Amino acid sequence: MDFRRELTIYTGYSTGTGNATNYAIKQYRKSYRSWYTSNDIIPITRSLYGKLSYDYKRPIKEIFFSASVNASKNWMNTASDLRIVDGKYYTSLYKQDSKSNNIGGSLYISKGFYDLHLKTRLEGSYNYSKGEQYSSGKAISYTADNYTIKPSIDFSPSWCAFSYEGEFSFYNSKRQKMAKSSLFNWRQSVSATATISHVDLSFSLVHYHNELQEG
Numbered sequence: 001m002d003f004r005r006e007l008t009i010y011t012g013y014s015t016g017t018g019n020a021t022n023y024a025i026k027q028y029r030k031s032y033r034s035w036y037t038s039n040d041i042i043p044i045t046r047s048l049y050g051k052l053s054y055d056y057k058r059p060i061k062e063i064f065f066s067a068s069v070n071a072s073k074n075w076m077n078t079a080s081d082l083r084i085v086d087g088k089y090y091t092s093l094y095k096q097d098s099k100s101n102n103i104g105g106s107l108y109i110s111k112g113f114y115d116l117h118l119k120t121r122l123e124g125s126y127n128y129s130k131g132e133q134y135s136s137g138k139a140i141s142y143t144a145d146n147y148t149i150k151p152s153i154d155f156s157p158s159w160c161a162f163s164y165e166g167e168f169s170f171y172n173s174k175r176q177k178m179a180k181s182s183l184f185n186w187r188q189s190v191s192a193t194a195t196i197s198h199v200d201l202s203f204s205l206v207h208y209h210n211e212l213q214e215g
Contacts, residue, residue, distance in 0.1 A: 062112030
C-alpha cells in the first residue's frame, strides 16, 4: 500500500478561569493608552467542543491532503465592557452571563512534481462566530466570519530557486443595528536565488494590502 489515510473524531468539555492576570490584579495599565479593571471577579468559561479531521498521504506520488471541521459552544459568567474616553481605552470586567458559538473548517493540499522540481501547496480556512459584545453596559449581538487562502509554489531547478507565498484574508462582521463591515487583506512574497559564475544573486519582494476598519 503506497498511501495512508486517517479519520479522527473527538469531543470534549472543559472549564477554566483563563489568564490569572485578568483577575489576580484588580486594575492595571496594559499600554500607554489602555487600562483594565477586573472588579474582583473570577471569570469562568465552560466550553463544549468537537472536531472531525481526515488525512491522506501518498508520498510516492507526492500527494498530501487534510481537511477538518470543528465547532464549539462557550458559556461565560462575565463580560468585558469597553469605553473610549479622550482617546483612551478602558476595559472592565463585570458579572454577566453570556455565550458564544464558533464553527470552522480547514483544508490543506500539497502536490509535488519531482521531474519538474516543483512543489505546490494550498491552504484554506473558514471560521464563523456568533455572540455578544458589550459597550457602556449595553449588550450588542454580533456575527463574524473569516475566510483565508494561502497558496504557495516552490520551483528549484539546478540553476536557481524560486518561491512564492500568498495569504488572502476576507473578514466580514455584522453588529446589532449597524451596517455590515468587510475587510479584504493580503500579503504576497516572491523570492529567487540564482548562481552565476560562482556568485549567488538573490531577490525578494513583499507586497501588503491592508484595509482599515471604518469609524
